[in-house]
Amino acid sequence: MTTFPKYPTEFLEVPPDAADQVQRLLEGTLDPEKxxxxxxxxxxxxxRPSAVSLVLLAVNEVLEGHGVEALxxxxxxxxxxxxxxxxxxxxxxxxxxxxxxxHRWDDWLVSSLEDFVEQHEGRFE
Numbered sequence: 001m002t003t004f005p006k007y008p009t010e011f012l013e014v015p016p017d018a019a020d021q022v023q024r025l026l027e028g029t030l031d032p033e034k035x036x037x038x039x040x041x042x043x044x045x046x047x048r049p050s051a052v053s054l055v056l057l058a059v060n061e062v063l064e065g066h067g068v069e070a071l072x073x074x075x076x077x078x079x080x081x082x083x084x085x086x087x088x089x090x091x092x093x094x095x096x097x098x099x100x101x102x103h104r105w106d107d108w109l110v111s112s113l114e115d116f117v118e119q120h121e122g123r124f125e
Contacts, residue, residue: 008110011097026108032058059099065089
């Protein structure tokens with residue numbers, strides 16, 4: 001039996017069914033292409049976006065966020081993300097819990113943007 005990491009999606013300020021959808025998207029058991037925003041985006045792309053990009057877009061739709069944004073680094077660079085350290089769903093207020101993808105550590109987090117930046121002081125521009 002495969003076990004998946006449990007993300008603290010109960011901290012998201014959304015109904016339980018939406019938190020469950022986010023959990024399933026993050027663990028990879030729910031296909032992001034089931035969401036209209038993702039299928040619309042895919043039709044506009046010449047090259048297929050990364051799986052992470054599609055999951056973030058689907059999570060944005062579920063959370064009714066304000067888009068997917070990036071946090072940039074002053075000391076890190078990789079071939080795919082450039083100097084983007086993390087991507088997150090903009091919830092309109094940095095103190096609200098959101099879904100964050102830490103590209104440097106290749107990990108999903110559920111946290112407020114304020115807490116994430118504070119925990120990683122000096123990492124961002």
